[in-house]
Amino acid sequence: MNQDAMKKAAAEAALVYVQPGMIVGIGTGSTANHFIDLLAGIKHKVEATVASSIASANRLEAHGFRVLDLNEAGQLSLYVDGADESNEHLHLVKGGGGALTREKIVAGASDKFVCIADDSKLVNTLGKFPLPLEVIPMAQALVAREMVKLGGNPVLRTGFTTDNGNIILDVHGLEITNPVEMENRLNQIPGVVTNGLFAIRPADVLILAGANGVRTLV
Numbered sequence: 001m002n003q004d005a006m007k008k009a010a011a012e013a014a015l016v017y018v019q020p021g022m023i024v025g026i027g028t029g030s031t032a033n034h035f036i037d038l039l040a041g042i043k044h045k046v047e048a049t050v051a052s053s054i055a056s057a058n059r060l061e062a063h064g065f066r067v068l069d070l071n072e073a074g075q076l077s078l079y080v081d082g083a084d085e086s087n088e089h090l091h092l093v094k095g096g097g098g099a100l101t102r103e104k105i106v107a108g109a110s111d112k113f114v115c116i117a118d119d120s121k122l123v124n125t126l127g128k129f130p131l132p133l134e135v136i137p138m139a140q141a142l143v144a145r146e147m148v149k150l151g152g153n154p155v156l157r158t159g160f161t162t163d164n165g166n167i168i169l170d171v172h173g174l175e176i177t178n179p180v181e182m183e184n185r186l187n188q189i190p191g192v193v194t195n196g197l198f199a200i201r202p203a204d205v206l207i208l209a210g211a212n213g214v215r216t217l218v
């Protein structure tokens with residue numbers, strides 16, 4: 001099974017969390033795209049969706065789903081999304097696709113966060129995948145200096161603007177031994193809109209697909 005087939009298998013296993021009449025929060029990225037396409041097969045169960053990016057909203061609408069504004073939808077029962085890394089505590093690094101801010105908002109408004117991934121994403125210590133920060137453009141240099149002080153190497157994601165009109169700094173080489181402490185610390189830096197650590201609000205369920213099948217961590 002190749003990596004994309006594993007992503008699809010993880011997405012398929014998440015369908016059981018969709019109950020009739022739900023408004024489902026939907027993530028962003030290639031694994032979330034598989035989930036959207038598979039969800040279309042049980043569209044009758046889904047009352048509506050809330051998307052974490054313009055790209056996912058477009059894909060959902062192309063399948064004929066109703067896509068609501070989060071303020072209109074209120075608290076959601078379920079959010080399904082991929083990740084770039086997870087540890088065994090279901091602390092995540094996200095934002096490889098640049099959608100981290102809206103993802104963190106929708107995850108924060110959801111009772112259950114089901115993360116779907118191929119099993120290469122499970123790591124002992126987070127941080128091998130460069131940590132994305134969404135940054136207000138005028139704070140780029142300030143935030144970059146703060147990252148160097150923390151031992152990181154910030155790299156501007158060139159030619160990329162987030163759905164919120166901001167830039168992304170990908171921070172290489174950060175040692176993330178305490179993800180909750182690091183997430184809190186990065187949240188204090190002026191100009192950082194969101195950091196890609198999802199540790200204060202981790203996933204509730206992690207579905208991992210590998211060569212030997214699918215397993216679930218809770």
Ligand SMILES: O=C[C@H](O)[C@H](O)[C@H](O)COP(=O)(O)O
Nearest residue numbers: 029030031082095096097099
């Ligand atoms: O901003 C993007 C998201 O956090 C994605 O969920 C993450 O990058 C994983 O993407 P993929 O499913 O394409 O591996």
